[in-house]
Amino acid sequence: MTLNRRQFLATGLAGGTAALVGGRLAHAQSEALRIGVLTPLTGGGAVYGTTMSRMYTLLADEINKAGGIAGKPIQLFTEDAQTNPDAGVRGARKLVDVNKVHAIVGTWSSAVTLAVAPVAVQARIPHFCVSSSPAISTFKDDDFLYRTAYSQAVISSVYATTAQKLGYKTAALLILNNPYGIGLGDSFPARFEKAGGKVTGKVIYNPNQSSYRSEIQQALAGKPDVILFGGYTPDGIQVFKEWFQLGLGGTWMGPGFAFDQKFVQGIGAQAAEGIIVVEGAPNLTSSAYKNANKLFSAAHKDEADFFAAMAYDHLMILALAALAAKGDTAGDALKANIRKVSNPPGKVVGSWADAAGPVNAGEKVNYEGASSAVDFDENGDAKTDFGVYRIKSGKWALDRVIKYTEVSAS
């Protein structure tokens, strides 16, 4: 079989999703929107990174099938950040230097995000993350770094509000001896007392001990209505195994990254039953979420979670920004248009089909996202709602949604 020059060119350029539109690519004068997907596909964030990568692919396919951005497709280039800052920076350098991407999306761990951010800033391309470190708000990013997740700075207020809404009057803390745990221990009591609660005790534990029995006993000693757990999955498995085997009872509350699927497998559904999980919640009633969920569940037989919703928003905002810039995919052009398409005022839109027409016509739109309203503040942070889940038969079951407005009120 011989290829003519055009076929050869098309085959050479097209890969992955781009193969669908390879013929058109060969004709295109200007550039495709090249997106670097830098999610963790291995390591601690692998579950979330895989979900996010799937969502990026699904949405890129949908937009490309609808004709792409001003006739040009979205191309995705994937690197595994391995939940490891070194690997993240290596991946980012490759995406920037070799693939010449116009934006990086999907960094999950705060350590990876803060390591990759200087690479993106230096290349002057937008960078969307889902990390929660407060340092991401204050990082000097020249407005190139955006996050769709909540900041840990608000999480103490979220726990206080949740405890109050569930009718809990007293709380104790069992927290890991590291900056995250101690930070929670410093900020939660004041917030909870402001919300009318009383803290009965605060116990700090070290990881990898031969026993946690005395720590657990102490945390439960004041018979608190709820015990706030500030640790991670590995130490969580050890602590909760000992807690269950002490048979002392008590209601626990903690973050989604501690009480994840690995945790439930580790201690068993019986011991995990009834634990309260607080995690960012998708913007369930938005048309963006409905579309994201439709795409995701059709392809993967599972509901789109908070992380899938955030991935949907990253790519949609970048695609709309490129469209608003009349197909200019340069980092500065994208940056100049990100808030124009995602923040009010403007016509509220939630899907590519709704938004492409008005944006093409030069109309101002306000994209309401699948993960939140995605209205970015001056730090590039969006404000998300929170879901309060209870573990039932080993799965998270949504109990209620706490609006971000309710959080700042308490």
Next chain:
Amino acid sequence: MGTGPRDQVHGGVGQLIGELVHLTVTGILVASLLALGAVGLSLTFGVARFANVAHPDFMMLGAYATFAFNALVGVPFWWAALLGIGAALLVGVPVARLAYDKLPVTGTVQLLVISIGVSFILRHAVLFAFGSSLLQFSVPLQRPYVWGPVRLTPYQLLTLAVAAVLVLAVHLLLSRTKLGRVLRAIADNAVLTEIAGADVGRARLAMWFIAVLLAATGGVLFGLNLVIQPNMGWDLVIPIFSAAIVGGIGNPYGAMGGALVIGLAQEWSTLLIPASYKEAIAFGAMALCLMFRPRGLWGGA
């Protein structure tokens, strides 16, 4: 806002006594796990005259071998534990013989450095084979028996029983058998013992067998009570060495007492100071002991 441990004693004297009993039980449980490591460590120090940093890694070896038979091959836990301890002996004893008895080095410091190397090799071999995630035996979680403030699961009772039986067996072996006499004689004076015609090589082989057997059993019980991870041996180095030193290093009986002192000191301390310092207490107990009784609480003058 009550953040000091004192404020957490809410129910007066009754609750205080309850907590003290709970802490004592926990301390004894911790001590029984530490003792299985510390007795072997002290025995090897007495006979081979060096601090074997890789000793707690024999605990890890027992736990991982048991995990392999139990969770990967699907052997029921009790048989897997026996096979796992056997496998740890098959690996651990030759490794110890090769690294510590057969190499042409004798100095205490050289052997200490070799043992650090052995520790790294064992740990990284396990990391390579099993990965770094934490693992658990496939045994169900248990609910405790409750006798007032005493709460113990069947496995925890088993842990106490196995530790007591093994420590008693070591005692009988050292005090009532010919091998025990030879081992004690080597600990006193290796050269004289050899001159007197005892087979020192065979005695050392027996010593490594006992040390690895105790450690591997301790590792399996540790995994049964908590979780298994490649660093579990490394994490136990300080408490086990503390127990052995408090008991007078080289003295296997002292190591049992030392484990009890460390376990109880660290758990009782949580009544007075925050629990995050309890491991420092174990170290503090060791330091105090070295200041006032440099040869250990049970050490002779």
